[in-house]
Amino acid sequence: MVYTVKTYNNINKIGLRELGNGFQIDGDHKENPDAYIIRSENLHGATLPENLVAIARAGAGTNNIPIDVATDQGIVVFNTPGANANAVKEAVLASTLLSARDYIGATSWVNTLTGDDVPEQVEAGKKQFAGSEIAGKTLGVIGLGAIGARIANDAVRLGMNVIGYDPYVSVETAWGLNRAITRATEIQDVFKNSDYITIHVPLTEETRNTFDREAFDLMGKDVTVINFARGELVDNTALFDAIETGVVKRYITDFGTEDLLNKDKITVLPHVGGSTEEAELNCAIMAGQTIRRFMETGEIINSVNFPNVKQVLTTPFRITLINNNVPNIVARISTRVSDAGINISNIINRSKNDHAYTLLDLDESDEQKVQALADEFNKSEHIVKVRIIKK
Numbered sequence: 001m002v003y004t005v006k007t008y009n010n011i012n013k014i015g016l017r018e019l020g021n022g023f024q025i026d027g028d029h030k031e032n033p034d035a036y037i038i039r040s041e042n043l044h045g046a047t048l049p050e051n052l053v054a055i056a057r058a059g060a061g062t063n064n065i066p067i068d069v070a071t072d073q074g075i076v077v078f079n080t081p082g083a084n085a086n087a088v089k090e091a092v093l094a095s096t097l098l099s100a101r102d103y104i105g106a107t108s109w110v111n112t113l114t115g116d117d118v119p120e121q122v123e124a125g126k127k128q129f130a131g132s133e134i135a136g137k138t139l140g141v142i143g144l145g146a147i148g149a150r151i152a153n154d155a156v157r158l159g160m161n162v163i164g165y166d167p168y169v170s171v172e173t174a175w176g177l178n179r180a181i182t183r184a185t186e187i188q189d190v191f192k193n194s195d196y197i198t199i200h201v202p203l204t205e206e207t208r209n210t211f212d213r214e215a216f217d218l219m220g221k222d223v224t225v226i227n228f229a230r231g232e233l234v235d236n237t238a239l240f241d242a243i244e245t246g247v248v249k250r251y252i253t254d255f256g257t258e259d260l261l262n263k264d265k266i267t268v269l270p271h272v273g274g275s276t277e278e279a280e281l282n283c284a285i286m287a288g289q290t291i292r293r294f295m296e297t298g299e300i301i302n303s304v305n306f307p308n309v310k311q312v313l314t315t316p317f318r319i320t321l322i323n324n325n326v327p328n329i330v331a332r333i334s335t336r337v338s339d340a341g342i343n344i345s346n347i348i349n350r351s352k353n354d355h356a357y358t359l360l361d362l363d364e365s366d367e368q369k370v371q372a373l374a375d376e377f378n379k380s381e382h383i384v385k386v387r388i389i390k391k
Contacts, residue, residue, distance in 0.1 A: 057077070070305060109129070136160070195224065329356065
């Protein structure tokens with residue numbers, strides 16, 4: 001079977017090779033493909049094709065995808081967490097150094113000088129750009145995922161004191177954190193004790209405006225805030241007041257809005273934190289591998305709207321079901337298979353919020369019987385999407 005994949009935003013061709021020969025990229029059926037691979041394409045308001053079963057975002061954030069709409073249509077949405085982690089880590093560390101020494105301002109000033117006495121002017125004026133070293137300063141890291149953990153560890157190596165806050169840190173991440181990192185039990189501890197603060201959490205209703213007036217009121221003077229996660233994590237009105245009162249010495253963000261531009265003590269970058277050749281390739285490779293695995297086996301890894309489900313396919317056929325998460329649904333599914341005279345070799349069902357995902361491995365080699373069973377599932381109440389996978 002050949003699957004069709006529609007790509008947006010110039011996905012790295014080397015990464016797309018991970019799809020293999022069983023995939024047609026932007027082929028004849030691109031108007032009704034099986035899967036999307038996207039980067040920044042905004043899908044809000046777009047009609048998602050009937051045949052679409054998967055969307056892979058070559059990056060970590062999925063704010064450009066209508067997650068609720070996709071879920072209701074039985075479309076699994078994937079991201080590529082960690083693929084651009086090193087790129088963003090380096091961008092944050094570079095921003096920390098730039099804010100400490102104001103290299104950008106110094107370079108701009110030097111370029112305004114003219115005349116034969118430029119060296120003398122440089123020596124006379126350089127004092128205004130005397131900065132500070134980051135060694136011995138305290139960096140607060142909010143969110144200790146793939147990016148935040150790397151930043152925290154490298155900041156320790158640069159001689160900084162590091163406070164990390166993440167109530168959901170995984171065991172795997174915890175094992176990899178430098179022992180010198182202080183764990184904050186409350187986010188307020190980060191606000192109160194940091195010279196630099198960087199945030200690396202997804203944008204949700206709970207995290208929106210994490211940096212609000214109350215947060216800035218807890219900070220001391222001359223704090224640098226670095227935001228390479230999402231612009232909406234910072235309340236800009238509260239930020240401007242914090243800059244005016246001297247609480248925030250500098251704000252560096254990768255998310256530009258008109259009200260942030262051309263303002264003193266604010267540095268806006270054009271969303272380049274994860275934009276390196278290596279990161280774009282890593283994201284494309286991970287997206288390609290994820291789509292191939294899902295289409296060929298039905299296994300789900302790194303989905304943002306459905307649970308991770310892994311089960312080795314050993315039977316002739318597998319049926320995957322996306323269903324509403326209602327009582328007795330697994331029993332009803334099993335009964336339907338039994339009524340069809342088919343034996344279940346393995347079944348796995350995992351739920352997330354209002355939906356669930358089921359893998360049915362069938363001891364049946366008659367494709368017509370399997371297709372008839374799938375047709376029955378398609379008619380069933382609470383079944384959203386049905387796929388047949390042949391080994």
